[in-house]
Amino acid sequence: MQKVVLITGGTSGIGLGLAEAFLGDGAAVAVCGRSRTALDSFSRAHPEALAVQADVTVPEARDAVLDAITHRFGRLDVLVNNAGTFVERDFAADDATAALEQEIDLNLTAPIQLTGEALQRWPALEAIVFVTSGFALVSPTRAPTYGAVKAGLHGFAEGLRRQLAPRGTHVLEVLPPTTDTPMNAGRAGPKLSPDEVAAVTLRALRQRRPMALPGQTKLMPTLLRIAPQTLGRMVARL
Template sequence: MGIGLGLAKAFLAQGAAVAVCGRSREALDTFSRTYPAALAIQADVTNAADRAAMLDQVAKRFGRLDVLVNNAGRFIERDFTTGSDPAVDLEQEVALNLTAPIQLTSEVLVRWPALAALVFVTSGFALVSPTRAPTYGAVKAGLHGFAEGLRRQLTPKGIHVLELLPTTTDTPGTAHETRKKMTTEEVAAVTLKALAQRQPLALPGPMKFLPTLLRIAPQAASRMVANI
């Protein structure tokens, strides 16, 4: 539990009622011991029955949902030059990183059409696909496009759609990386500020410069980001 845990802690610190979900019972039990007021649900968001049961639990405990954070995802490196099949388990990657957030968003909007906000955690790789993980770039670009179009649909209804593009963040998934990282607390603070100000994008740390760099020096920015 990395950025998702950081966001949950930040919302709890603001006095919000919080529900989290995950596949690891051990991680959820640890979270519940530390934050007993929150609701911790074991669920696989790629499974329709699990999603329905999760939303049932949220409705039973809180009665409504105000903010949905789509954070589940996995970074998988794939090399299409090796001569072997690099697309092993591709369906699972697409399901977790792209299809499940879209399905969950649809199901939440059916239940709670007066939702206050939707948050999508994408990546700078949504704008510049990484050389070592082109399918990750593809699914994050897809989620970026979904968030952008959905924002235009929902703005007249007063529903805020925020996209978070985190920089390299200090999580279990980046423990092997030595470059500078932001803490999950720092990323969460930027996200909640953007949410409060109803901004379309939350751009922590150096990510704040990426959209501008892609406009004024697209080739240089693409080379720099794609090879991270």
């Protein structure tokens, strides 16, 4: 049976890479995003997929996405919580709390709420995926609130995994390194491609791993255990 997959923020960056990987794997794919232009472009490239305009921080919009999936496919098998934003904040220099609620809503509150709402409709989801970041393990100097919300999502995924284990629902956390996305367009240095992140993610889903660690993030759990100060210095340069 064809799997039905929902990817939030699925029209660009890692979300688009995941959408195309799932489509290539034979899944039925739904994406949502805020940009009508990006959604239209996605639909032209992938007319077989469902593209819904929605801001996942808005309860009515989340309901509309799940309604659209019910109408089109009748069920959902895999939820991928990918939508997010990266905001640099310097608490040593500025009033750094502007639009803080919006950052927390998009990166932390909305994926938790959407997960709960999806489970209410489909209690036996096959898998729930959270795209966090390597910064969930070591917070970046230039964006401490981003590290905080991703660490919060990391903690939620860990506890949820244990809660849903008796149902057989696989909870996967994906921790990408710096990836070649619009969010990182101005950043120098090595970047992983969204396609590489997607390939590691689908492999981790097939193998039912708790975490997918693309690129250099595969070293982070070990470094965090044996050389946390070294890892902190490495992250400080990012």
